[in-house]
Amino acid sequence: MKKEIETSKSAIDIFKQFYDAPYSVFLDSSLINNELGENSIIVFDPFLVFTSKGDRIRLIKGSHIEEYTEDPLLFLRELLDKYKSTYVSELPFFSGAIGYFSYDLCHRIETFKDHGKEDMDIPDMIFGFYSNAIIIDHKCRKTYAAVSSIGFENTGDIDQILDRRINGIIRRVCESSEGNKPVKKMTEGQGSVASNFTLEEYCNMIRMAKEYIRNGDIYQANLSQQFRTYIGDSDPFDIYVDLRQLNPAPFSAYMNFEAIKVLSSSPERFLKINGRTIEIRPIKGTRPRGKTKEEDDKLKDELINSEKDRAEHIMIVDLERNDLGRVCRIGSVHVEKMLEIEEYSTVLHLVSTVKGELLDDVDMIDCIKATFPGGSITGAPKIRSMEIIDELEPVKRNIYTGSIGYMDFNGNCDLNIAIRTIVIKDNEAFFNVGGGIVWDSVPEDEYRETLDKGKALLKVLTGR
DSSP: OEEEEOOOOOHHHHHTTTTTSTTEEEEEOOOTTSTTOOEEEEEOOOSEEEEEETTEEEEEETTEEEEEESOHHHHHHHHHHHTOOOOOOSSSOSSEEEEEEOGGGHHHHSOOOOOOBOSSOOOSEEEEEESEEEEEETTTTEEEEEEOOTTOOOOSOHHHHHHHHHHHHHHHHHSOOOOOOOOOOOOTTTTOOEESSOHHHHHHHHHHHHHHHHTTSOSEEEEEEEEEEEOTTOOHHHHHHHHHHHSOOTEEEEEEETTEEEEEEEOOEEEEEETTEEEEOOEEEEEEOOSSHHHHHHHHHHHHTOHHHHHHHHHHHHHHHHHHHTTBOTTOOEEEEEEEEEEOSSEEEEEEEEEEEBOTTOOHHHHHHHHOSOGGGTEESHHHHHHHHHHHSSBOOTTTTSEEEEEETTSOEEEEOOOSEEEEETTEEEEEEEEEEOTTOOHHHHHHHHHHHTHHHHHHHHOO
16 A cells, blocks of 8 residues: 655655654665665564574564574575565565665675674674555655555454554654754764774785785785774764765665664665666775866766776676676676766765676575675675685674665565665764775775775764
């Protein structure tokens, strides 16, 4: 069941009515001028929550908790199959699972040794299963409420109950928002950010990666540093509002997973499945924005003509084509767009789009296992690059370079690469920034590139 909501509220103002509800999620196309930013999705009140850490699985149904020890991806597949729907809606999302895959889930897919130190202790996956949603169509400037009976255990008049639920959502959307909250002052210790690397340590890590390249282990690897800062009693949602304003992006998200808050302003799509068409959209190649249009044009020209960046990008496109070849029809994998420049608030990126047609016996979980983590944030060859990342980076990546998004009950999905992403737990904020390392990488330049990528995150957390 769906109904249009007569409202002039923006997507962020609508979400303000729901952001503090447990397991509320905002998949936020905050860069609405971008061709990718056509819809935003708001969900809350899941009928089921799935979490996993290693092979330990927890299902939360209201106050009831069930625990299992199984392969988490196969268990997730069983849940998605259980709630599979044949109803087809013209809305981009009607009902399904929304949440994240952490980067460290790669150890459940590939069998290399896990070296990374656990510093946050968060689940490898959290997905809420939702049968209600609010969809904001930015292109048509319309807002819809949608509800379904999936996961519904009440034996009463289903149509009457769904009608009550959808009208309740509409009333809540149309309620007047609370006045602006007072801005909280920084508390003692807030505003200072610490990295897990000094400049020299980061440069040494890059030199070690270059030795692996020289020895023929890899062609490139994506390496990162982690920043953390104390946020005191600052509201994570206030930080997100600042982040989306400073760094709007087509694959942004805010996730309120109780003790864990995730704030993402990602420009990168990891994986989209629509029917039997699959798409990957790797970003590889970055320059900072110029202060003027003339500077921007000069930097764009430098980026598109950089032999280093082009070679690095083409290598990752080939890797993604190979990954898609594992789940697609022979001859269907193709590069639809190659080496296009996209503008964001602080950086310019090189982007390509790779598509294919799925084999008949392949599902979403097969596709995730074949392609996760994304090649743009690992390296080539992928598995050896991940082994080297695990060896050289001192702590686990957790959600960074994992994926955030939805998997609906019709078999479709849209997932980002979790870059430009802040994770907040126990009044501490964590984020990583990194870049691709190749043989001719200059360590100091690579370090500066990470700071360019992290500008917006640093500013919203420190005010600087």
